[in-house]
Amino acid sequence: MSAMAPENAGKSRSEIQSEFNQVVALRDVSFDVKKGETFVVMGLSGSGKSTLVRCLIRLIETTSGSIFVEEEDVTSLSERELRDFRRTKISMVFQNFGLLPHRNVMDNACYGLEVKGISRLERYEKAQKMLDLVGLNGWEDSRVSQLSGGMQQRVGLARALAVEPEILLMDEPFSGLDPLIRRQMRSELAELQKEIKKTMVFITHDLDEAVTVGDRIAIMRDGEIIQMGTPEEIILNPVDDFVTEFTEDVSKERVLNVSAVSVDPDLIWTHSQDLTKLKDDLNTAGAQHVAFVNESGNSLGVLMRNDIEQIASSEELDHMLRESSPAILNSSNVRPAILKLANSETPVPVVDSQKKLLGVITQSSILKSLAE
Amino acid sequence: MSTTDKEIENLKTGTSRRVNISLKKIYFPSVVILATIVLSTMIHGAGFEFALDFPIDTSKEIEGFLDDSVDWIVINFGDFFDAISDALKVVLGKLRDLLVWIPWPVMMALVFIIGWKVASLKIAAMSVIGLAILATVNLWEPTMVTVAIMIVSVFLSIVVGVPVGILAARSDAVDTGIRPVLDTMQTMPSFVYLVPGIMLFGLGNVAAIFATVLYALPPCIRLTNLGIRQVDASVVEAGRSFGSSYMQLLFKIQIPMAIPTIMAGINQTVMMALAMSTIAAMVGAGGLGIEVLRAMGQLKEGEAIIAGCAIVILAIIIDRISQGYIENRTS
Numbered sequence: 001m002s003a004m005a006p007e008n009a010g011k012s013r014s015e016i017q018s019e020f021n022q023v024v025a026l027r028d029v030s031f032d033v034k035k036g037e038t039f040v041v042m043g044l045s046g047s048g049k050s051t052l053v054r055c056l057i058r059l060i061e062t063t064s065g066s067i068f069v070e071e072e073d074v075t076s077l078s079e080r081e082l083r084d085f086r087r088t089k090i091s092m093v094f095q096n097f098g099l100l101p102h103r104n105v106m107d108n109a110c111y112g113l114e115v116k117g118i119s120r121l122e123r124y125e126k127a128q129k130m131l132d133l134v135g136l137n138g139w140e141d142s143r144v145s146q147l148s149g150g151m152q153q154r155v156g157l158a159r160a161l162a163v164e165p166e167i168l169l170m171d172e173p174f175s176g177l178d179p180l181i182r183r184q185m186r187s188e189l190a191e192l193q194k195e196i197k198k199t200m201v202f203i204t205h206d207l208d209e210a211v212t213v214g215d216r217i218a219i220m221r222d223g224e225i226i227q228m229g230t231p232e233e234i235i236l237n238p239v240d241d242f243v244t245e246f247t248e249d250v251s252k253e254r255v256l257n258v259s260a261v262s263v264d265p266d267l268i269w270t271h272s273q274d275l276t277k278l279k280d281d282l283n284t285a286g287a288q289h290v291a292f293v294n295e296s297g298n299s300l301g302v303l304m305r306n307d308i309e310q311i312a313s314s315e316e317l318d319h320m321l322r323e324s325s326p327a328i329l330n331s332s333n334v335r336p337a338i339l340k341l342a343n344s345e346t347p348v349p350v351v352d353s354q355k356k357l358l359g360v361i362t363q364s365s366i367l368k369s370l371a372e
Numbered sequence: 373m374s375t376t377d378k379e380i381e382n383l384k385t386g387t388s389r390r391v392n393i394s395l396k397k398i399y400f401p402s403v404v405i406l407a408t409i410v411l412s413t414m415i416h417g418a419g420f421e422f423a424l425d426f427p428i429d430t431s432k433e434i435e436g437f438l439d440d441s442v443d444w445i446v447i448n449f450g451d452f453f454d455a456i457s458d459a460l461k462v463v464l465g466k467l468r469d470l471l472v473w474i475p476w477p478v479m480m481a482l483v484f485i486i487g488w489k490v491a492s493l494k495i496a497a498m499s500v501i502g503l504a505i506l507a508t509v510n511l512w513e514p515t516m517v518t519v520a521i522m523i524v525s526v527f528l529s530i531v532v533g534v535p536v537g538i539l540a541a542r543s544d545a546v547d548t549g550i551r552p553v554l555d556t557m558q559t560m561p562s563f564v565y566l567v568p569g570i571m572l573f574g575l576g577n578v579a580a581i582f583a584t585v586l587y588a589l590p591p592c593i594r595l596t597n598l599g600i601r602q603v604d605a606s607v608v609e610a611g612r613s614f615g616s617s618y619m620q621l622l623f624k625i626q627i628p629m630a631i632p633t634i635m636a637g638i639n640q641t642v643m644m645a646l647a648m649s650t651i652a653a654m655v656g657a658g659g660l661g662i663e664v665l666r667a668m669g670q671l672k673e674g675e676a677i678i679a680g681c682a683i684v685i686l687a688i689i690i691d692r693i694s695q696g697y698i699e700n701r702t703s
Contacts (some may be wrong), residue, residue, distance in 0.1 A: 057613055100629070
């Protein structure tokens, strides 16, 4: 009797292990990765995340299930087709680099191209571009053992990129590095990804990393995906205690958008209206600040009540609006908004891409949403 | 009461658990030893014939079978072995002539340059001093003959050993299959190889080369196997992920990364081949080995010691140069 038999589908991982002496590495794992998306798989060691990424490139064969890249089922490729698939469509960056110690940096970066049978001149040219891209210009002739961990992983990245794959698999690429270097490499990768826009499956055990690089995150435990969603969804609505424990270490402001923390202004004032009426309205509404808009609803700025009371002419008002804090985009991250707010004496207006006023962020609105 | 307290208490009262266990350990062996002595005495006393001499003796049959097999091979494949023998004789002869033909200053300069480039200046200088000692005791020519035999033996060992080692590394079945063969080759007294060597290839250098190759082959196979198996699995995995074929994996990753270990195996092969040179001299191999044997036969112990030391010096020169090469490559 096999552990794969349908009647065993309901059994737990430990039941199957004691009954068949086999470990369930992955079970019921289904997900789609969109073109150009960075999909992060996160979990502790033993959760099956490394097995998962190796199944995608068939370094580990799946016992059942399918993996589709575009229309093609990877699990049904022949030996030869698999080789071509690995040579052209997909490449991988490894946790412990997997570099060839007997070769220099350039010949390491070339490896994928060399295996493909590309001429020496052409592969040097292509690999050079990638080495420049990852910041290793001038290190081509060094032995890889002479490089620091961070630089070795840059070689690994250049090697993976040199074959111009559509899909990039990253198996905990930064886990072996010092924390400082790790953070630096992470943000560099995020920058790089904006430029190269590869479809990426990124494995990590660090939610902080997942949130920085990921468009979507899947959290795994015991071979199963327990939650999948955008960083914001996962941090704001963790599905169970296990996920909550992870999210506690991640600061919320990393995933919050400005729109999530903005509130309605105390008073919206269309600029063309009479100034004396504004002062009356201020008193009746008891407003502390006023957001000014033009006739089409575009934000002009936010002013405090005290300042408005001292304004004598509309020229003076125009001048003060020009001096007031510039608006912030509703889709941008909350972190730069906090900085802006700290340097401003007034609330900061929030606008959409058409400059239309959507709300304001105030010190209390941000503090409230971060404390939740 | 904690465990330690209990143990201290036990030690005081002499009832330590450790003492109890060691009593049990002694009990069984002492019964076995006692039984052995009693049984043996009884059998000798009673004079049981069948228990004193083993009732079956098959040695004659097996010996006869092995003799017949070797004879059969010699009769049926004689031409084949003669052809190999002739070819080897030619190659060895030319190589020996070449080495002897090169004048000593040229040879010393050559060794110096090789030692310097491959290992270090210090090793190069020491090698030349070593060669100079060999020349001053009038053993230059035998040394060159030994070197020629060694080059051929080691070359054959590598040609056979490295591919077999690679096969053994790539297939567990091959590895399991050849392991007892290698164990036999390494533990079998090397004299045993000499007679079949003579019967197959005739008296002389080729039989000596045959015996030397059999003796020197195992470390080459073993260390090639080990070297390839030791290659970091994560690097091999990375190689596979880029779509390497079987051959690309072997020649671009596994063999290059195993080179230091393979070189250590070759170094071992060279040393074992040198160790065989005296034994090989018994079947007619020339060189330093025959000098040792002849001096021994004539009871000229001084000459024998000098020739023996010459083999040691030659071994040290070759070893230091090849070790230097391995070190330079790995660092």
